[in-house]
Amino acid sequence: MGQVAEPAVRTVALGRDFRRRLPKGARKGSGSKFEVTQALEDVSLEIQKGELFGMLGPNGAGKTTLIKILCTLLLPSRGEAYVAGHDVTKDVSEVRQRINMVSGGETSGYGILKVRENLWFFSQLYGVPSEEAKYRIDTLGEILGLTPKFDVRASRISTGERQKMNLIRGFVSDPEVLFLDEPTLGLDVNAARQIRAFVANWVRKERRNTALLTTHYMAEADEMCDRVAIIDRGKIVACAPPHELKKLVQDDVIFTLRVKAPSEGAFEFVRDVQGVRDFAASRSIDGATADLKLVLESEAAIADLMSALAARKVELIALSKSVPTLEDVFVKLVGRGLGADDVVPAQAEAKE
Amino acid sequence: MSERTFDRTDPFASFARARGGGRLHKGKVGTFIAAWQARTYIRLSGNREPSWVFFETILPMLSVIAYLYIYRYLSAGSPDADRFVSFVVLGGAMVAFWLSVLWGIANHIFWEKQSGNLELYFVSPVSPMAMMLGMATGSLVSTSLRASATVIVGVFVFGASFSADNVPGALLVLVVALGAVYCLGMCFASIFLVYGREGEHLAHSLQEPVFFAAGFYYPLRTLPAAVQALGAVVPLTIGLDAMRQLLIPGVEGFLPLWVEAAALPLMLVGFAVGAHFSIKHMERKAKREGRLTLRWQ
Numbered sequence: 328m329g330q331v332a333e334p335a336v337r338t339v340a341l342g343r344d345f346r347r348r349l350p351k352g353a354r355k356g357s358g359s360k361f362e363v364t365q366a367l368e369d370v371s372l373e374i375q376k377g378e379l380f381g382m383l384g385p386n387g388a389g390k391t392t393l394i395k396i397l398c399t400l401l402l403p404s405r406g407e408a409y410v411a412g413h414d415v416t417k418d419v420s421e422v423r424q425r426i427n428m429v430s431g432g433e434t435s436g437y438g439i440l441k442v443r444e445n446l447w448f449f450s451q452l453y454g455v456p457s458e459e460a461k462y463r464i465d466t467l468g469e470i471l472g473l474t475p476k477f478d479v480r481a482s483r484i485s486t487g488e489r490q491k492m493n494l495i496r497g498f499v500s501d502p503e504v505l506f507l508d509e510p511t512l513g514l515d516v517n518a519a520r521q522i523r524a525f526v527a528n529w530v531r532k533e534r535r536n537t538a539l540l541t542t543h544y545m546a547e548a549d550e551m552c553d554r555v556a557i558i559d560r561g562k563i564v565a566c567a568p569p570h571e572l573k574k575l576v577q578d579d580v581i582f583t584l585r586v587k588a589p590s591e592g593a594f595e596f597v598r599d600v601q602g603v604r605d606f607a608a609s610r611s612i613d614g615a616t617a618d619l620k621l622v623l624e625s626e627a628a629i630a631d632l633m634s635a636l637a638a639r640k641v642e643l644i645a646l647s648k649s650v651p652t653l654e655d656v657f658v659k660l661v662g663r664g665l666g667a668d669d670v671v672p673a674q675a676e677a678k679e
Numbered sequence: 680m681s682e683r684t685f686d687r688t689d690p691f692a693s694f695a696r697a698r699g700g701g702r703l704h705k706g707k708v709g710t711f712i713a714a715w716q717a718r719t720y721i722r723l724s725g726n727r728e729p730s731w732v733f734f735e736t737i738l739p740m741l742s743v744i745a746y747l748y749i750y751r752y753l754s755a756g757s758p759d760a761d762r763f764v765s766f767v768v769l770g771g772a773m774v775a776f777w778l779s780v781l782w783g784i785a786n787h788i789f790w791e792k793q794s795g796n797l798e799l800y801f802v803s804p805v806s807p808m809a810m811m812l813g814m815a816t817g818s819l820v821s822t823s824l825r826a827s828a829t830v831i832v833g834v835f836v837f838g839a840s841f842s843a844d845n846v847p848g849a850l851l852v853l854v855v856a857l858g859a860v861y862c863l864g865m866c867f868a869s870i871f872l873v874y875g876r877e878g879e880h881l882a883h884s885l886q887e888p889v890f891f892a893a894g895f896y897y898p899l900r901t902l903p904a905a906v907q908a909l910g911a912v913v914p915l916t917i918g919l920d921a922m923r924q925l926l927i928p929g930v931e932g933f934l935p936l937w938v939e940a941a942a943l944p945l946m947l948v949g950f951a952v953g954a955h956f957s958i959k960h961m962e963r964k965a966k967r968e969g970r971l972t973l974r975w976q
Contacts, residue, residue, distance in 0.1 A: 345969060395972055398802050402966045421802040424702065435795040437721055439728070444720075451717035452803035454710025459695050459703060462683060466690045500803075501694050501702050532689040 333412040335504050335537035336374040342405035343367040343392050343561075366392040366560040367523070367559060370406070374554075375535030376503075381528060381552030382541040383653060389561040390541035391430075394506045398428050410504055426504045427454035431490070431512025438482030442492050445481050446499060453500035460499060471525060487518035488669065494522060498529070499523045505529075511547060519547075527551050545653045555653065559661045567575040569653060575615075576651040576659050580603065580623040583649050584632075587642040588617040597621070600635050602628025607658045616644060620658055714809040715816070722783075722817020735821070736828045739778075743771030743829055747837050747895045763841055765927045768833030770895035772826035773919045777889060779822040780860055784814050785867035786882045789875055797872075798972045807958050811868055815861040822941020845925035854927065855943045863914060869954070869961035873970050891914055891973035894920070899933040907933050914946045 346361045353362075367389045374380040382390045395401040396408055399419045407414065413421040436445040443464060450460035468474040471491045476484050481492065490510065497505055507526065511519035529536050541549050548555045549569045556566040567574060594608045597619065605622040623629065629646075636643060650657070685693035697703045705713055725731065791797040792794065800810050833839035841849075867885075871878040892902070893912030899907055899920060910916040911934070920972040921939040924932040965971040 395969075398798075400798055400801055400966065400971050401969055403697055403965075420804055422801060424704075426802065428799070428802050430795075435799050437724070437796075440721065440724055444724070447800065448717045448721060449803075451713040452710075452800065452805045453702075454701065454704035454706065454713050454805070456705060460861055463694060464783075466685050466693065470690055496799075498691070501696075503693065503702070528688060529691060532691070536691075629944075 332376055332411075334373040335376045335378065335382075335411060336372070336539060338370050338372055338393075338397075338406065338411045339408075340406040341367055341370040341393070341396065341403050343389075343396060343401065352364050365561050367396075367403070369561055370558075372537060372556060372563060372566060374537060376537055377530065377561055378553050379530040379538045379540065379551055381548040381555040382539065383543065383545070383548045383555050383560055383657065384541075385484045385543055385559035388558045391508055392560055392561075394428065394508050394539065394541060395557075398506055399423060426506065427497045427502040428506040428508065429493050429510055430507075431509035431514075432484060433490070433493045436481045436489075436492065436496075438480060440481055441587060442481055442484060442488075443477040445492065446495055449496045450499045455500060463501070464495060467498055470499050471495065471521065477677065487514050490514055490518065490522065490587055491563045494525065502536070503567070504537045504539070504615070507538055509542055510540065511542070511544065523547060523551055545657075549653050557653075557657055557660055559657075565656070571655045572653060573651045576622065576655045579651065579655070579659070580625060580626050580628075581620045581649040581651055581655050582629060583645075583647050584619040584621065584636075585616055585645040586619065586636065587644060590616060593639070594619065596635055596639060596648045598634070600628065600632050602631060605658050605662065607663050620649075620654070622655060710805050711809045714803075715804040715813045718813020719812050719817040719820075720813075722814055723820060724755045725817075726821055726826055730947070736825045739775065739825060740832060742769075743767060743774075744837075746771070747833070751837075761838065761840060762927055762929060764833065764837050766898070766923060766930070767896055768830055768837065768839040769841075769863070769896075769923055769926065770919060772827075772829040773893075773915055774890070774895050775822045775825045775829065776860060777893070777895075777913075777915055778886070779818045780864035781867070781886055783818040783822070783881045784811070784861065784864035785871055785878060787814060788868045788871035789878055792871070792875065792971075801962070801971055804865050807962065808865075811954065811958065814868075815864065819857060819861060841926040842928050848854060849922045849925040850917055852921045852940070852943065855947055856921075859914035859943060859947040859950050860918070862947065862954045865954035866950060866957045869957040871964070872958070872961040872965045873968065875970075889915075892916065894933075898930075900931065911942075914943060914950070917942055917964060 337643065342357050345364045345366050345368045347364065348360055370389075370393060384390050392401065395412055396403050397415060399422050402416055409415065410422045411425045413425075415422050437448070440448070447457070447460055448463045450464070451457075455463070464477075465474070468477055469567050473488060473491045473493065473495065475621050476488050481489070484492065494510065497507075507527075510526070511522055514522070526538055526540070530536050540548070540552065552569060554566060554568050555572060556563045556571070558564070565575070588610055594606075594617070597603060597606050597608075602624045603621060604624055607620045610617045621632070632645070683693055697702050703954070704710055706772075744766045747764055750767060754760040788797065791800070800807060815869065830839070867882070870881060870972065892906050893899075893913055893916040894910065899910060899916065902910070915937050917934070917939045920932045920934065921936055921943070923930045924936050924939075962971070
């Protein structure tokens with residue numbers, strides 16, 4: 328019988344609580360001084376070697392908490408976690424030998440040092456021989472187009488360049504498992520695309536490395552990941568390849584409506600429209616318009632919805648039928664959209 | 680660019696690997712030393728700003744010079760005048776080390792946390808002690824320049840004089856005392872792993888009392904015994920007192936020289952061991968309480 332390969336990452340019923348001291352006035356009945364928030368709850372997953380695994384969820388869902396535990400920066404409150412077969416709470420040194428981490432919007436490094444010096448410094452924390460570090464930095468810099476900035480102080484490079492620097496930092500140690508926490512956060516389209524291609528290539532070329540990517544960009548998870556776990560309020564609600572997740576909504580009819588936004592909460596009536604299964608609403612930044620993502624039982628429901636909108640004098644700007652995306656899956660499973668500014672929670676549970 | 684060639688679609692295949700095919704690295708000890716050296720380099724690189732000379736070397740000298748003028752005025756015509764000048768110059772030089780320990784080592788950890796570097800240190804396999812030692816070594820070198828400048832100005836401008844016979848012994852005392860005080864700094868630094876602003880308050884609260892109790896600018900013997908005892912906890916106090924006894928003829932120390940010579944190595948070992956365990960303990964506590972990383976994350 329063949330030997331079963333150890334997963335690159337494995338967690339068993341992993342949980343993490345955070346305690347926050349309450350101000351005196353805010354202490355309720357029990358009089359407890361602390362408020363406990365469950366950031367992660369019963370998370371069990373396996374990520375195989377050579378897999379590019381995505382964690383998709385809104386802000387505060389628990390993605391970063393999971394990464395911090397796997398990177399040995401945070402102790403779990405419950406459960407077990409292993410990286411490359413090593414317990415993250417007991418075999419800390421073994422785990423750290425094999426990993427690296429890159430976060431989006433990271434401001435690490437030393438502004439007074441040149442980009443090259445910063446990269447060399449971080450390579451030394453992994454004991455990479457200096458000549459080899461230089462080769463790796465040169466090579467990765469050339470591929471990511473950062474070489475012209477190598478002799479510029481880190482404080483004087485752009486956000487995109489800084490993120491490329493961070494990415495090279497993550498790869499220069501030649502990790503087995505790389506944790507990428509929203510690596511394209513705040514980047515322009517080109518820089519984000521370049522970074523996605525680079526990471527995907529790293530994992531897929533020979534399937535010897537593993538990446539765990541957290542994101543709240545649907546397209547990023549869809550385009551890059553072999554499998555995606557959808558996480559919400561600390562719990563994993565689904566885990567499968569993107570195409571399989573999308574099967575969950577393939578029978579649904581999905582429409583997106585852009586309307587002139589009335590006052591807050593004005594979309595509550597949508598939940599009562601016949602044939603609407605789920606919906607999520609998000610306002611534009613200026614608050615003038617709102618997008619309604621609707622999961623309908625059939626196209627016939629759109630007529631009732633139009634009538635309902637007209638009755639409430641909600642002005643329609645655009646209407647389009649959508650191909651199912653991971654966002655639709657998220658809306659279906661969680662009952663609201665991924666955007667931080669979602670204004671109306673959907674009624675998934677209420678309807679069921 | 681290195682001469683090795685690489686495939687743009689798989690540059691990682693060209694990375695050198697260890698014999699067994701694993702990740703290439705220098706081993707545990709080699710990595711520790713490499714990280715130590717690299718962190719020292721970072722600290723020394725801060726000195727490439729020309730303003731450093733003014734802010735870190737010339738400006739701090741003003742407070743030493745102020746004391747020199749006070750003593751000159753008070754002891755004008757007294758045979759002890761020269762001795763006071765030498766006394767203050769030596770104390771002024773040592774002040775720089777105490778400030779560097781508080782703000783360059785301990786409080787600096789807070790800055791590292793805020794900038795996001797701290798978590799990268801802890802994700803890497805290297806011991807945090809290597810980072811701390813690197814910071815300490817870099818600070819030691821930088822601060823030695825400031826301390827040397829104080830002594831040079833003291834000797835050539837204000838006429839401070841020291842006994843040349845005991846210079847080797849004084850240097851030995853200096854090295855051991857600085858080793859001990861920087862290890863004490865690492866103990867403080869571990870507090871900053873867990874506490875942020877609270878740690879900063881601690882640094883503030885330690886600065887002035889030590890200035891007072893260590894006798895940087897006046898003989899410790901003039902202070903009450905309880906304050907002397909408190910001051911003796913800081914290795915700089917004992918080191919400074921021993922150096923004064925060795926270098927300034929006629930100075931009476933607050934402890935016999937042999938006691939100080941015996942205490943300093945013990946303090947060095949004690950604080951080094953203490954630093955090791957306090958960093959380990961505080962790392963564990965910080966991981967349990969979620970304080971190693973930034974709150975916004």
